[in-house]
Amino acid sequence: MAYSDSERDGFRLxxxxxxxxxxxxxxxxxxxxxxxxxxxxxxxxxxxNLAALxxxxxxxxxxxxxxxxxxxxxxxYDSQMSHGRAAFVGILNTxxxxxxxxxxxxxxxxxxxxxxxxxxxxxxxxxxxxxxGFRNVPLVLWILLFFAVLxxxxxxxxxxxxxxxxxxxxxxxxxxxxxxxxxxxxTPAPVWSDGSGWLVAVFILSIIGAIxxxxxxxxxxxxxxxxxxxxxxxxxxxxxxxxLAYFVLGRPVTLDYPTLGGFNFKGxxxxxxxxxxxxxxxxxxxxxxxxxxxxAGVLSVxxxxxxxxxxxxxxxxxxxxxxxxxxxMRVIIPPLISQFLNLxxxxxxxxxxxxxxxxxxxxxxxxNQTGRALECMLLLGxxxxxxxxxxxxxxxxxxxxxxxxxx
Amino acid sequence: MQGDNISYVRTKMLPEATPPVSQQGIVxxxxxxxxxxxxxxxxxxxxxxxxxxxxxxxLPWAISPTWxxxxxxxxxxxxxxxxxxxxxxxxxxxxxxIRDRWEQLMFGFYPNDSYWRPTTALVLFLISILxxxxxxxxxxxxxxxxxxxxxxxWLIWGGSLWTPITVGVGFVLGAAAFxxxxxxSGLIVAVLASLLVTILFWLFLSGPIATVLGKVIPIYLEPxxxxxxGGFMLAVIIGLAGIVLxxxxxxxxxxxxxxxxxxxxxxxxxxxxxxxGVPLIVWLFTASLLxxxxxxxxxxxxxxxxxxxxxxxxxxxxxxxVVRGGLAALAKGQYEAADSLGLDxxxxxxxxxxxxxLKISIPxxxxxxxxxxxxxxxxMFIGLFDPLGLISAIRATTDWNGVYWELxxxxxxxxxxxxxxMGRYSLYLERKLRREHR
Numbered sequence: 001m002a003y004s005d006s007e008r009d010g011f012r013l014x015x016x017x018x019x020x021x022x023x024x025x026x027x028x029x030x031x032x033x034x035x036x037x038x039x040x041x042x043x044x045x046x047x048x049n050l051a052a053l054x055x056x057x058x059x060x061x062x063x064x065x066x067x068x069x070x071x072x073x074x075x076x077y078d079s080q081m082s083h084g085r086a087a088f089v090g091i092l093n094t095x096x097x098x099x100x101x102x103x104x105x106x107x108x109x110x111x112x113x114x115x116x117x118x119x120x121x122x123x124x125x126x127x128x129x130x131x132x133g134f135r136n137v138p139l140v141l142w143i144l145l146f147f148a149v150l151x152x153x154x155x156x157x158x159x160x161x162x163x164x165x166x167x168x169x170x171x172x173x174x175x176x177x178x179x180x181x182x183x184x185x186x187t188p189a190p191v192w193s194d195g196s197g198w199l200v201a202v203f204i205l206s207i208i209g210a211i212x213x214x215x216x217x218x219x220x221x222x223x224x225x226x227x228x229x230x231x232x233x234x235x236x237x238x239x240x241x242x243x244l245a246y247f248v249l250g251r252p253v254t255l256d257y258p259t260l261g262g263f264n265f266k267g268x269x270x271x272x273x274x275x276x277x278x279x280x281x282x283x284x285x286x287x288x289x290x291x292x293x294x295x296a297g298v299l300s301v302x303x304x305x306x307x308x309x310x311x312x313x314x315x316x317x318x319x320x321x322x323x324x325x326x327x328x329m330r331v332i333i334p335p336l337i338s339q340f341l342n343l344x345x346x347x348x349x350x351x352x353x354x355x356x357x358x359x360x361x362x363x364x365x366x367x368n369q370t371g372r373a374l375e376c377m378l379l380l381g382x383x384x385x386x387x388x389x390x391x392x393x394x395x396x397x398x399x400x401x402x403x404x405x406x407x
Numbered sequence: 408m409q410g411d412n413i414s415y416v417r418t419k420m421l422p423e424a425t426p427p428v429s430q431q432g433i434v435x436x437x438x439x440x441x442x443x444x445x446x447x448x449x450x451x452x453x454x455x456x457x458x459x460x461x462x463x464x465x466l467p468w469a470i471s472p473t474w475x476x477x478x479x480x481x482x483x484x485x486x487x488x489x490x491x492x493x494x495x496x497x498x499x500x501x502x503x504x505i506r507d508r509w510e511q512l513m514f515g516f517y518p519n520d521s522y523w524r525p526t527t528a529l530v531l532f533l534i535s536i537l538x539x540x541x542x543x544x545x546x547x548x549x550x551x552x553x554x555x556x557x558x559x560x561w562l563i564w565g566g567s568l569w570t571p572i573t574v575g576v577g578f579v580l581g582a583a584a585f586x587x588x589x590x591x592s593g594l595i596v597a598v599l600a601s602l603l604v605t606i607l608f609w610l611f612l613s614g615p616i617a618t619v620l621g622k623v624i625p626i627y628l629e630p631x632x633x634x635x636x637g638g639f640m641l642a643v644i645i646g647l648a649g650i651v652l653x654x655x656x657x658x659x660x661x662x663x664x665x666x667x668x669x670x671x672x673x674x675x676x677x678x679x680x681x682x683x684g685v686p687l688i689v690w691l692f693t694a695s696l697l698x699x700x701x702x703x704x705x706x707x708x709x710x711x712x713x714x715x716x717x718x719x720x721x722x723x724x725x726x727x728x729v730v731r732g733g734l735a736a737l738a739k740g741q742y743e744a745a746d747s748l749g750l751d752x753x754x755x756x757x758x759x760x761x762x763x764x765l766k767i768s769i770p771x772x773x774x775x776x777x778x779x780x781x782x783x784x785x786x787m788f789i790g791l792f793d794p795l796g797l798i799s800a801i802r803a804t805t806d807w808n809g810v811y812w813e814l815x816x817x818x819x820x821x822x823x824x825x826x827x828x829m830g831r832y833s834l835y836l837e838r839k840l841r842r843e844h845r
Binding site: 023024026027028030031032035042045046048049050052115118119120121122123126132133135136137138139140141144145148345346348349351352359363367373374377380381384385387388389392 | 439440441443447450451454455457458595667668669670671674680681683684685686687688689692693696697699700701702703704777781782784785787788795811812815818819822823826827830
């Protein structure tokens with residue numbers, strides 16, 4: 001053999017540093033050792049400190065009675081229930097404001113983003129002012145400002161009470177259904193009595209039916225070229241069975257209107273101003289970011305695509321829905337989902353208006369009452385982390401689906 | 408035939424007619440831009456109505472002769488003298504609070520007679536970043552930029568001048584060790600040697616040296632506690648420190664996440680995902696409530712320093728993701744070209760890959776910085792007095808009890824100016840760098 005590999009003869013220690021084949025291993029081993037040592041040091045410190053305080057980490061406190069009230073809850077809760085239940089109430093509140101915010105922020109963002117591209121000078125300028133104005137001011141300030149507007153410029157509930165002349169200072173809207181007060185908005189609440197389950201089932205079935213009708217119509221169009229009307233039959237399928245069921249079952253769902261009793265409203269649904277302020281602020285703030293994403297997405301589709309579609313004889317509407325939007329969506333969706341992620345995390349700013357989200361219950365009152373800062377913050381961080389990772393997972397799936405299928 | 412002589416074609420040109428009114432000038436512009444269709448017309452009218460509604464509510468309130476007001480009651484007197492009274496009381500803003508509390512909004516509870524220190528520090532900072540922002544200046548000036556943070560620290564927090572100087576000497580020693588190490592043996596040895604020298608110097612030598620020098624030549628400024636620092640000064644300090652520290656850390660994390668080394672890659676990924684997955688406010692609470700659990704008993708740690716560390720880690724994770732996008736967007740040929748030139752990893756990154764990747768990620772990086780600056784307002788929830796946190800302090804005084812719209816508006820405007828100009832600078836930078844591509 002003409003060449004022999006002399007380096008194989010022996011392994012010298014210096015190769016760990018100078019030989020690029022082994023150096024990677026050295027670097028990784030050193031990094032890992034440092035990180036493990038650091039974490040070990042932190043854990044030992046924590047153990048010693050906790051032992052000095054006479055605390056042992058445990059999650060038992062979650063089953064102890066909480067002993068505090070929560071101003072707004074979606075599942076039944078009172079102060080006799082456990083800390084775990086209180087944390088769960090907070091989690092639901094966080095999820096509520098986050099999902100409400102995601103829906104409305106998307107609507108606002110898409111509208112503003114499209115309007116900002118409009119040829120209408122006044123409209124596009126106005127939208128630019130909206131986007132720049134809301135993006136460049138801290139979210140906390142918007143939350144505080146909206147809260148101040150809602151609670152300072154609305155009357156107290158007792159202002160709705162008629163005085164001796166029968167005149168009240170404030171009045172409700174839409175035939176006594178809605179009242180805007182400094183304690184929140186009172187709206188009619190649906191009351192689900194016997195048989196409402198059937199009604200919901202019928203409605204869900206009709207949604208499925210409408211989807212299947214659209215699918216069938218589309219298949220017929222592609223197979224035979226026959227064009228069935230799509231919009232109004234789908235709407236009929238959606239509405240008629242539910243309406244029929246509503247009356248056949250004897251009106252199982254009724255509305256409970258808020259009424260003034262004493263100095264406050266009774267009945268109905270009370271949406272606290274803290275929730276409204278947080279929701280509004282998250283909507284307009286994230287909406288401004290989404291508007292920019294939508295605008296960038298639409299602009300990213302080159303003009304040639306539109307021209308090509310016109311050259312094929314597609315009408316402007318069809319061009320938008322069949323050519324421009326599918327390509328724009330590929331650019332829009334990933335940053336849109338990361339905006340949802342931001343909105344969800346920003347909902348923790350509920351602290352500014354004392355909306356009882358998970359940070360306020362688990363990471364606030366529970367933490368202060370039990371003194372278990374370590375466990376509470378760990379659980380809180382874990383909740384947000386799992387939520388974020390779940391949203392990232394959805395994002396990855398969507399990304400893979402939307403990826404350009406190249407040969 | 409007689410008809411043959413009649414010309415069917417005009418022999419003389421018609422004089423040019425002016426276009427119809429509807430096809431020229433402002434009328435045409437208005438027709439095409441504002442009222443081209445029914446929908447457009449409705450939108451135009453609705454937007455003008457919305458603008459009118461907002462301005463008619465805001466302007467009469469904002470334009471108010473109360474700049475000289477000394478308290479809320481005084482403002483109301485001024486307004487009622489001006490005849491601006493309706494059923495609900497006086498109508499108009501009370502801008503006196505801004506004039507009266509201007510210094511507090513800027514400096515928090517910083518000692519009055521030392522306002523020159525943060526001001527000088529700001530000017531010094533602006534001068535020291537000039538060589539970074541404008542590449543045409545001589546490169547030697549960068550030495551000044553490197554020294555500036557120590558002087559800024561001394562100006563703001565006070566104490567003996569020798570403390571920052573010995574800290575700086577530690578850095579110089581570390582750099583010297585790195586230089587000697589990399590000349591004698593390899594990169595790893597050099598890094599380890601410089602870390603060792605620096606840490607040993609700080610642990611055992613810098614303290615005594617500073618004490619001795621402080622006794623021999625006392626140069627001393629009145630020390631200021633961190634909790635007295637507030638207002639926009641606090642936001643700017645946290646924001647700038649976060650920006651300056653998080654950029655290099657973020658780049659390192661991004662390199663780690665796109666590295667081939669499995670352990671480094673997974674560690675960076677895990678760090679980035681954990682930091683990004685949890686809201687900043689939770690991290691800040693961790694810093695203020697939990698950090699003491701994880702440090703040896705008896706360690707006290709300045710709250711502001713903790714906040715700066717947390718904010719830095721937080722925005723570094725975001726910057727890492729932005730830079731990773733830039734690294735991924737770069738053509739693979741660039742990496743391969745650098746490798747084929749025989750450049751080692753750090754040289755290929757420094758000379759070939761990063762300059763291009765960072766250029767792509769400038770908008771994202773600046774957006775992260777803007778986010779970081781806005782997020783400095785969150786420190787009010789852990790007891791630091793940022794501008795928003797000062798609102799409650801100002802309203803707690805008898806003079807200004809009940810005033811807040813004015814403060815909100817003022818703070819919003821200041822933040823807007825900061826963030827908007829940062830965004831504009833990023834656009835300018837993007838355009839300037841793109842021009843080279845042509």
